[in-house]
Amino acid sequence: MTRLRHRPALDVRVEIRGELPREDAEYARARSLALITDLGPDAHAARLRLTRPRDRSVTRPAVAQASVDLEGAGRVRVELATVAVREAVDLALGTLAGRAARLRELGDIGLASAYESSWRPQYAARPLADRRIVRHKSVRLARRTPEQAVREMLALDYRFHLFSDALTGQDSLVHRRPGVGFRLVRAHSTARPGGRWPSVTESPDPAPRLEPAEAARQLWLTCWPFVFHADPGDGRGRVLYRRYDGHYGLITPIAGAH
Known part of the structure; x- marks a missing residue:
């Protein structure tokens, strides 16, 4: 049957x-x-x-x-x-x-x-004086290894992925590096116990401690799509990113959640 x-x-x-x-x-x-x-x-x-x-x-x-x-x-x-x-x-x-x-x-x-698609959406041209942080998003960071975070980032077609590093417990971020592979940045210590994944390069420096206005200035000066930084107060990792409408968005981890 x-x-x-x-x-x-x-x-x-x-x-x-x-x-x-x-x-x-x-x-x-x-x-x-x-x-x-x-x-x-x-x-x-x-x-x-x-x-x-x-x-x-x-x-x-x-x-x-x-x-x-x-x-x-x-x-x-x-x-x-x-x-x-x-x-x-x-x-x-x-x-x-x-x-x-x-x-x-x-x-x-x-x-x-x-390798990012050539069909990725474009950023609208918005004068610097008009740009604002128009979206604040608080997220509960998933506990992942850097390798798992990269696979998840690719499956979700993100430029970057904010997560809680399963090896160190730190707020961390992986992002694409066109033609190179992937890069890992942690909010604090860069020490990583255990093995390495060949296509992931670890940053030699922790995330800089920046206020939102300072992160926005760095975003403008570098023309990067995002800036990963640590909050000067609580030390948590945050991401200020460019939106396709020309404004900015800010991603912060939920307080007390790791």
Whole structure:
């Protein structure tokens, strides 16, 4: 007797930010439903967010952020930008499907994704005097080894990943280094007991202690996408990062949580 595996109702959500034709929104939902159906019964909670800002300084204004949860494998996410909305939908969902298949079958999406896509969204040109910290996000840092943090960062298509180092207990950050691999920075001591992963280079220095205004100045002077720094008061690691709308966001760990 063959037992059929029951699949609950598909959880697919499409979020629209900005003005988009109704036909494009319907196209995005249909493609999302097709994706989660093709991935099989262990795929849940597909999300697609479409954004089309009016800023004329951006040459690829159609941004698609897609994600799906895979039972037993975790979450995979992609964020890409193109000129046209449907092109962005197809590119993001196609890339997501390929990465989801690899994550499910091999346990990670491979180091090839260490090289950032040329389709990554662009930063809007905003005058320095107009830039503000418009988003404050407090997070409970997951306890990970640097290797686990890198794999998670790649699966989620992040530029950087803030985590609690399982080896030292410190607030730490891994980030991509185009053409080189990955870099690890800790909030305090750089000593690391145990082995090393060849593609992760440890910073020789701890994170600098900076106030938000100082971190913003460094962000402007260096043109980096983010600045990892330690709070001068409690010593916790924080990340000030550039948003695609030209403003800044600040990520801080939840107080007392390691």
